Amino acid sequence: MTAAGARRYTCNLYFERKAYKAGFCVVAGADEAGRGCLFGPVYAAAAVLDPQKPIRGLNDSKQLTAEERERLAVEIRTKAASYAVSAASVADILRLNIYQASRLATLRALRSLPLKADYALLDFLSVELPIEQLSLVKGDARSRSIAAASILAKVERDAAMVQWNVVYPQYGLAKHKGYCTPEHLAALAEFGPTPQHRMGYQPVAAVSPEAKFKRGQVASQISLFEEFEVAD
Numbered sequence: 001m002t003a004a005g006a007r008r009y010t011c012n013l014y015f016e017r018k019a020y021k022a023g024f025c026v027v028a029g030a031d032e033a034g035r036g037c038l039f040g041p042v043y044a045a046a047a048v049l050d051p052q053k054p055i056r057g058l059n060d061s062k063q064l065t066a067e068e069r070e071r072l073a074v075e076i077r078t079k080a081a082s083y084a085v086s087a088a089s090v091a092d093i094l095r096l097n098i099y100q101a102s103r104l105a106t107l108r109a110l111r112s113l114p115l116k117a118d119y120a121l122l123d124f125l126s127v128e129l130p131i132e133q134l135s136l137v138k139g140d141a142r143s144r145s146i147a148a149a150s151i152l153a154k155v156e157r158d159a160a161m162v163q164w165n166v167v168y169p170q171y172g173l174a175k176h177k178g179y180c181t182p183e184h185l186a187a188l189a190e191f192g193p194t195p196q197h198r199m200g201y202q203p204v205a206a207v208s209p210e211a212k213f214k215r216g217q218v219a220s221q222i223s224l225f226e227e228f229e230v231a232d
Contacts, residue, residue, distance in 0.1 A: 009141040011059045015134060016049065016145055019119045024132065028082070028117035029145025030110055032102045033061065033153035038188070038204050039171070039178035039197050040164060041087040042098065044105035045152035046113050046120075049145050053079035060140040061150040066158070073155040076148045082115030083148075085156045094200050103127055109149070121146050168194050 019027045030046040049055070055075050057068065064072070076083060086108035088101040096104065107127040110120060119132045123139035123146050136142055140150040158177050165174035171187045171194070178184070180203055188197070188207045197204045 007138075009138055011141055011144055011147050013049075013051075013144050015121055015136070015143050019121075019132075019134075024119035026082075026115055026117045027119045027121065027145065028110060028113060029121045029139075029143050029147070029149045030106045030127075031061075031123045031140050031146050031150035031153055032105055033150065034157045034178065035098055035102055036180070037178035037198070038180050038184060038201050039173060039194070040157070040160060041089050042093060042102050042105050043085065043087045043153045043157040043160070044102065044109040045083065045085045045149040045156065046106070046109040046117070047076060047080050047145055047148040047152060048082040048113065048115055048117060049148060050079055050081040055079055055144070055148065058144040058147040058151070060138075060147055061154040063141070064151070069151050069155050069158075072148075072151050076152060080148065082113050082117075083152060084109050084112035084114070085152055086112055087157075090196055090198055093198055097200070098198075099125075109153075123150070164196065168196075 016027045026048055028046045028048045030044060032042055032044040034040065034042045055072065057072060061069055086105050088105040092104060093101040103125055106125065107129060110117060110127060110129055117131060120129065121139060121143045122133055122135045124135055124137055126133055126135055139146040161173045161177040170191050172183050176184050185203060188204065192207055192209065193199065193204050199205055199208060
């Protein structure tokens, strides 16, 4: 344990090797990116690493710089035995909630693998897929397969935010990638949400036209009440 009480993990192939020794043939790691964002789909990826083609530097994508993620993503796509990236839309998030939408995106990524997995290593969730699964706390910091998936999902989502920035330049999406930053909140307050903002998230709902209308109604009622009080 560190002084702050947080446990330090080592990202390695321990869980992958254990699964292969147990007789499984294709072990995939899967992870999502963008769960905490205010804008856009939640992305997920699945990756099956090739033991004969090691990739140095794999780790939780949040612990890497953007440049490191970009470099590793290219290497993962080149060296992995199989990989896939998928997403769950803003409509999916609103319909299901973000946790269930993350599970759906992860399920889609695993199902999209060209090389079908019979064992899945997951970062603290489970999916409705009839294969053996192991859910790990801080899985992206402990399993290189999950780390590879987290990098692919993050890079894919960041690239999508840069593309959306062309459509909605006033929000600064290329910079903050849709997260809840002061710049993003200020843009939401000024311009209101787009169809790609997550209306189920409080900071977005608070500046929606419906919320503004309700606040206007309340303000009008207070003003009218105050006028009556003055008249009395």
